[in-house]
Amino acid sequence: MRAAAIGYLLLGLLALALPWVGLYPVFLMKLLCFAMFACAYNLLLGFGRMLSFGHAAFFGFAAYVTSWLITAHRVGPAAAVLSGMLVAALLGTIFGGLAIRRRGIYFAMITLALGQLVYFVCLEAPFTGGENGLQGVPRGTLLGLLPLRSDRVMYYLVLAIFVAVFLFIRRVVHSPYGHVLRAIRENEARAISLGYDINRYKLLAFILSAALAGLAGSLNSLVLGFATLSDVQQSTSGEVILMTLLGGTGTFFGPVVGAALVVSLQEYLSDLVGGWVTAIIGVIFVACVLSFRRGIIGELAALRRR
Amino acid sequence: MAAAPHSSVDQFILETRGLTKQFKGFVAVSNVDLRVRRGEIHALIGPNGAGKTTFFNLLTRFLTPDGGQILYCGEDITLARPAELARRGIVRSFQMSAVFPHLTVLENVRIALQRRLSSTFHFWKPASSLAVLDARARELLAQVDLAGFAHTRAVELPYGRKRALELATTLAMAPKLMLLDEPTQGMAHEDVDRVTALIRQAAAERTVLMVEHNMQVVARIADTITVLQRGKVIASGRYAEVARDPQVMEAYMGSAEAALAGAPA
Numbered sequence: 001m002r003a004a005a006i007g008y009l010l011l012g013l014l015a016l017a018l019p020w021v022g023l024y025p026v027f028l029m030k031l032l033c034f035a036m037f038a039c040a041y042n043l044l045l046g047f048g049r050m051l052s053f054g055h056a057a058f059f060g061f062a063a064y065v066t067s068w069l070i071t072a073h074r075v076g077p078a079a080a081v082l083s084g085m086l087v088a089a090l091l092g093t094i095f096g097g098l099a100i101r102r103r104g105i106y107f108a109m110i111t112l113a114l115g116q117l118v119y120f121v122c123l124e125a126p127f128t129g130g131e132n133g134l135q136g137v138p139r140g141t142l143l144g145l146l147p148l149r150s151d152r153v154m155y156y157l158v159l160a161i162f163v164a165v166f167l168f169i170r171r172v173v174h175s176p177y178g179h180v181l182r183a184i185r186e187n188e189a190r191a192i193s194l195g196y197d198i199n200r201y202k203l204l205a206f207i208l209s210a211a212l213a214g215l216a217g218s219l220n221s222l223v224l225g226f227a228t229l230s231d232v233q234q235s236t237s238g239e240v241i242l243m244t245l246l247g248g249t250g251t252f253f254g255p256v257v258g259a260a261l262v263v264s265l266q267e268y269l270s271d272l273v274g275g276w277v278t279a280i281i282g283v284i285f286v287a288c289v290l291s292f293r294r295g296i297i298g299e300l301a302a303l304r305r306r
Numbered sequence: 307m308a309a310a311p312h313s314s315v316d317q318f319i320l321e322t323r324g325l326t327k328q329f330k331g332f333v334a335v336s337n338v339d340l341r342v343r344r345g346e347i348h349a350l351i352g353p354n355g356a357g358k359t360t361f362f363n364l365l366t367r368f369l370t371p372d373g374g375q376i377l378y379c380g381e382d383i384t385l386a387r388p389a390e391l392a393r394r395g396i397v398r399s400f401q402m403s404a405v406f407p408h409l410t411v412l413e414n415v416r417i418a419l420q421r422r423l424s425s426t427f428h429f430w431k432p433a434s435s436l437a438v439l440d441a442r443a444r445e446l447l448a449q450v451d452l453a454g455f456a457h458t459r460a461v462e463l464p465y466g467r468k469r470a471l472e473l474a475t476t477l478a479m480a481p482k483l484m485l486l487d488e489p490t491q492g493m494a495h496e497d498v499d500r501v502t503a504l505i506r507q508a509a510a511e512r513t514v515l516m517v518e519h520n521m522q523v524v525a526r527i528a529d530t531i532t533v534l535q536r537g538k539v540i541a542s543g544r545y546a547e548v549a550r551d552p553q554v555m556e557a558y559m560g561s562a563e564a565a566l567a568g569a570p571a
Contacts, residue, residue: 171429171430171432172429172430174432174433175428175429175430175431175432175433176420176423176425176426176428176431176433176435176436177425177426177427177428177429177431178429178433179409179413179416179417179420179433179436180417180420180426182406182408182409183406183409183417186406186407186408186409187404187405187406187407189368189400189404190400190404190405190406191417192368192388192389192392193366193388193392193397193398193399193400193404194392194397194417194418194421194475194479195389195390195392195393195397195421195479196389196392196421196426197387197389197390198389200427201426201427204427204429208429
């Protein structure tokens with residue numbers, strides 16, 4: 001327990017120092033946004049045991065909402081990000097409300113279909129800029145006080161939000177609600193026989209996960225200054241599953257490690273090998289599922305318990 | 307259909323009228339009329355495939371009947387949702403042991419107690435807010451002799467203890483009617499005795515309807531016995547009466563010896 005606390009403290013200090021040791025802040029922010037996305041996804045998959053194939057819809061659509069509010073309506077960054085998150089939560093209520101009526105593969109297929117639907121809307125709707133997406137989104141000034149143009153300032157804001165989300169998810173899992181969710185994950189029939197309307201608890205997990213995924217997407221678009229179709233497409237849904245599995249589902253820190261690994265590989269390998277990066281990540285994914293199914297952090301935790 | 311007279315509602319906590327369930331032409335439960343007297347231990351017996359578990363699943367609405375009616379405390383519950391029935395006091399156990407394997411023993415019981423707090427959707431509160439339930443949870447664990455295992459994960463308990471934990475969890479719901487599906491199945495001898503004693507103790511304040519294969523247990527604790535065969539009730543009454551029924555002797559008691567030896571479900 002204490003070792004974990006020290007570990008987190010060291011990581012926190014490292015995160016504070018990173019922009020000063022030559023790492024590109026925009027890369028770090030992208031990494032943090034995807035780590036947030038993976039943590040949100042893990043809340044659903046790891047703690048609720050629901051496999052969604054359409055989570056890019058929340059991430060990407062929130063990015064569009066935020067970018068559109070800023071470019072077309074000159075909304076401030078805080079309100080634009082919050083709106084993106086709220087719209088994602090609303091979308092999650094609809095997706096979740098439909099999908100939780102089914103389990104396993106059928107659940108996954110419904111989320112996949114709805115995810116594709118949102119992609120199509122983003123491609124065709126008049127406000128999304130079609131193939132081009134929304135470009136040139138200014139970061140603006142946070143609450144009229146803090147200009148976000150500097151990458152370092154923006155980095156610390158993203159870091160603070162990431163830490164808040166990370167702690168929030170820990171709290172959710174360890175809350176009275178989290179205990180019920182865990183019981184449902186372990187034995188649905190028994191949870192019903194104890195009087196729990198399990199679908200309502202699952203729906204809440206879905207909405208929370210969608211809202212946090214939206215927050216990650218909104219922030220990501222604010223960092224990069226654009227929202228594009230790649231945020232909302234199927235491969236992004238696949239990537240977040242990969243990040244979560246690679247790092248370790250149902251662990252708190254696993255998705256962060258998974259996201260760091262995948263984003264770093266994409267960043268550095270794409271310069272070296274171009275399009276082959278997708279194939280390399282695919283091979284890593286297969287190796288992970290075949291030989292260390294608990295993911296990196298999951299396997300480490302299992303080793304320590306032994 | 308005319309409402310049951312008031313005295314009958316007082317007397318019988320649960321009643322089924324013409325309850326029927328078919329699976330693709332195969333009639334698993336056929337036109338079953340059953341009345342469970344308040345405060346009794348009522349055993350449902352019958353050879354394998356007689357429809358006992360299906361009947362249980364109908365009662366707790368894990369399955370939807372094709373015909374007939376279920377009355378609980380005089381109210382029609384035929385179309386109620388399963389979680390709602392649990393909240394109204396009908397709590398079931400399962401044939402396979404039903405615990406939450408990776409939760410601790412204490413947490414298992416607490417999940418059942420937690421539902422009565424208003425905080426089951428509170429995702430922002432710390433888990434320490436559940437500590438108010440610990441005293442009651444420990445009391446229940448002491449009742450089933452699990453006090454020393456509070457922080458063991460349920461998956462690590464031996465089988466008999468798991469069933470005891472399941473019983474403690476069920477009792478935590480303070481059910482009016484407890485439905486036990488083969489509570490002693492697959493247990494070693496001393497565990498059977500322990501669980502039998504527990505059921506008798508639990509039944510002091512409530513009604514128990516149980517499916518049971520072990521005739522020794524049935525003979526020892528059941529007040530009323532109903533025998534099912536091929537989905538139909540063939541006899542119902544006190545153990546002594548039912549045991550003398552020629553139809554029952556032919557259909558079931560003939561194999562009672564096998565059941566005593568612990569035949570699987």
